[in-house]
Amino acid sequence: MPEPETDTDGDGVPDALDACVQEQGTREQSGCPAETRPLVTLTRERLLLHGQVFFEPGAATLTGASRVLDQLARVLLEHPELPRVSIEGHTDTGGSDAVNQRLSLARAEAALRYLVQKGVPASRLEARGFGARRPTSTNATQEGREQNRRAELRLLIGEPAPPPPSPTQAPPD
Template sequence: MKRCMKALALVAVMAFCAGQLSAEEPDYRFDLSPMVGGHIFEGNQNLDDGYTLGLALGYAINNRCTLEGGFTWISAETETGDVDVDGQRYSLDGLYHFMPEEALRPFVLIGAGALRLDPDVGDSETDFMAEYGAGIKYAVMDNLDLRAELRHVMPFDDFYNNLAWQLGISWRFGKREKAMAEEEPMAAMDSDGDGVPDDVDTCPNTPAGQAVDALGCPVILDSDGDGVPDDMDVCADTPAGQPVDELGCPVILDADGDGVEDSMDRCPDTPQGAVVDNRGCWVIQGLTFDTGETRIKSDFLPLLNEVVAVLMTNPEVRVSIEGYTDSQGSDTANQRISEGRAKAVQEYFVSKGVAEGRMEYQGFGEENPVADNETEEGRKQNRRVELRPL
């Protein structure tokens, strides 16, 4: 029964791979895998574990399925008497690869073959066997993989459970030639050389070098693509995507009016009157905390009052109050302290009449430093609170 089950499993794998013929073809037809490893015999076989040298040749049916024939030489000895035993394992396996487009590709295998053991003393014996296993391949080059695998080997006549592990490389060769592109049709006639075929050119005989539209008619040149014709463009060659004025010269965009150009503004949409840093982020300028502290010193209350005034002026604005720390202390402690700083600011705003529903607070520990944590001044600047409109 076990023989039948293993044979049926091998047939199932081969049938599955044959059904995958419509899958994408791999770049290479064949792979050659030299490997070293070990063979672990079941205890009642009276054999010590041996080492192995193996070679496998595979044919890629598609980018997932490979049919592989292998030969493995086994060197072992008996547990009693120290008699040397040479072995050979012959196998025909079906391999199925997962994630075939990735560098790291797990695979499973199932197969059948023969296991021959030839002791120096006594008769040799050959058993048919079935095997299954799993492994991984990792691409180190376009056609070279590192390979590791583990197999469960089961001789038929006297049923034993053997394990075989192997490490090696897989060299892929026999590169497939890409299918030749279909022959391009003959190009349509273009008498004036403007790139528009004569049968659709509504403006024939345009001068050489003249830019034309899809109908072959002249268009106004705008070499830098800024929307200003070349004959009016005072600032030619502006970078792609750069906003320009009517003369084609760059203009600085600052959508939220905080004084920081949009291309550099990491915190857009700050409300009018908010004081921002050089990143365009709404920071309570000057507010810092002592190391490990969440209490707001009375000296900084006027700074908080300025923010209250902005919030009262912009009643539709909701904000996230975000606390930070320097890099000293553990991550857990810094997270707790940063949340405490943000909560302290929120509670002060509520005490000054800002609706609690307009605010939420959170801590980010030592993330996103704005200054160098290697200096005392830098650490002081990082012990801060920022405001982000929601």
């Protein structure tokens, strides 16, 4: 007989899908309290963001504290059983391919650093930049370009963590 799934806070949402493990919530709110709009939804394959992470225009500098990244850090810390997470940066088609590639990776790395500062172990995170190669909308409209400038999070199931740097290799900045 399979083991029942753990529900730490007793709200009827199994911990494996609960974005607020320590607070009673509702299924509609992914386990978070009804008065709290969840900014992160946990599924069995992905972490979905329901808000934006804002950067200075054309830069990889976060515009300040991020409620989305704060809640993401909390979810990751409450779910140490989750495999590694890939933070994937994307841009619209404005700018050259090379510039977009660098910018998307730099933004993903900035989000990674933010999460590490919130206590998430760096070994659980990976940053990837895709530039404008994976649009989710058209680049012909302002709204479409805004949707394409995004970060996505993917669970890296079955992918081992990279080895630690060797003593002769400098750690990444």
